[in-house]
Amino acid sequence: MKIEKTSHSRIRKMNFKNIDFGNQYSDHMFCSEFKNGKWKNSIIKPFGKIMFSPISLVFHYGQAVFEGMKAYKDKNEEVFLFRPEENLKRINRSAARLEMPTIPENIFMIGLKNLINIDRDWVPKYYGQSLYIRPFLIATNGALSAKPSQDYMFIIISAPADTYYKHPLKIKIEEKYSRSASGGIGFTKAAGNYASSFYPTRLANEKGFDQILWTDSSTHTMIEESGTMNVFFHLKNKLITPKFNDNILGGITCKSILSLAEKEGFFVEERNISVSEIIEGLQTGELREAFGCGTAVVINYFKTISYKENNFDLPNLSEKERISLYFKKRLLDIQHNLSEDPFGWRVQL
Ligand code: PLP
Numbered sequence: 001m002k003i004e005k006t007s008h009s010r011i012r013k014m015n016f017k018n019i020d021f022g023n024q025y026s027d028h029m030f031c032s033e034f035k036n037g038k039w040k041n042s043i044i045k046p047f048g049k050i051m052f053s054p055i056s057l058v059f060h061y062g063q064a065v066f067e068g069m070k071a072y073k074d075k076n077e078e079v080f081l082f083r084p085e086e087n088l089k090r091i092n093r094s095a096a097r098l099e100m101p102t103i104p105e106n107i108f109m110i111g112l113k114n115l116i117n118i119d120r121d122w123v124p125k126y127y128g129q130s131l132y133i134r135p136f137l138i139a140t141n142g143a144l145s146a147k148p149s150q151d152y153m154f155i156i157i158s159a160p161a162d163t164y165y166k167h168p169l170k171i172k173i174e175e176k177y178s179r180s181a182s183g184g185i186g187f188t189k190a191a192g193n194y195a196s197s198f199y200p201t202r203l204a205n206e207k208g209f210d211q212i213l214w215t216d217s218s219t220h221t222m223i224e225e226s227g228t229m230n231v232f233f234h235l236k237n238k239l240i241t242p243k244f245n246d247n248i249l250g251g252i253t254c255k256s257i258l259s260l261a262e263k264e265g266f267f268v269e270e271r272n273i274s275v276s277e278i279i280e281g282l283q284t285g286e287l288r289e290a291f292g293c294g295t296a297v298v299i300n301y302f303k304t305i306s307y308k309e310n311n312f313d314l315p316n317l318s319e320k321e322r323i324s325l326y327f328k329k330r331l332l333d334i335q336h337n338l339s340e341d342p343f344g345w346r347v348q349l
């Protein structure tokens, strides 16, 4: 792999005390091209503009998939990735569904590890902060006929990250719009899934909500997930999350919480959850907590859930009583190498 380092690092301009999620990028990026059926020209080079033909399929038919992952520092400023093999598996599931080539493990891992090593000074050192890493795969060639591209580019960029949401969330259960439908691409991290959510999310934001709680597209009676998060409910002493299906993005944070919770003896259920069960739990007080989880968000609890224009406030628990904050700390402690790693999730660079 070719490595061209920048002679003009921008790191001195980076204010690590005031990190704005996703608005400042590290010095380098990784690129690899897929041409004539082969991966070639892997390179780490200075972060910068890339040029594609206007007929590239990514611009017309949306062949684009991405990932979100993070690198963390421990007290000695050693750098760790968290379950990167899960992101590789997921981007390849997404790619296959969008009729794109899968990325070989060595290209993904060698590109990723070298890139983050070169840019390791960009990994913030404080607890809860991280370097957010964005691998993505796009179609770079085509013609205006609607069929898959022959050429693709796989790119990795990264951005220092702090808290995504700075407060507990107000969530609206969606009854009209859908994020995904059975047989569709909801289980993939396809760029189009996010584009289609922007309009209903803006409508929800205008009514004072932070995010939408998506429901199934045919009946709007079953809970799926939230904007950039999978969801958990602490209901009747059980920790319940909707079982992954082809409408739901199988989150790595969600899977990690499930593994930790099961190991630690919590009553855990992965199953279908209806809107009426949640509303009943809100009315009776049996729903102690509801929270979202994801790489960017980490874990954030919901303050209010709204359904059919009625706002239901969740119990006002102390920090100590919150199962969401317990799992947030468990995860961050593992990610920052502050506690044992019983499942071997950390990958040291
Ligand atoms: N669901 C959606 C739609 C997301 O965008 C994300 C964020 O990546 C998640 C769930 C959580 O997935 P993960 O924990 O792998 O980041």
Ligand code: COI
Pocket: 067, 068, 069, 194, 228, 294, 295, 296, 297
């Ligand atoms: C992530 O958590 O990695 C996401 O993909 C969220 C992102 C859309 C901001």
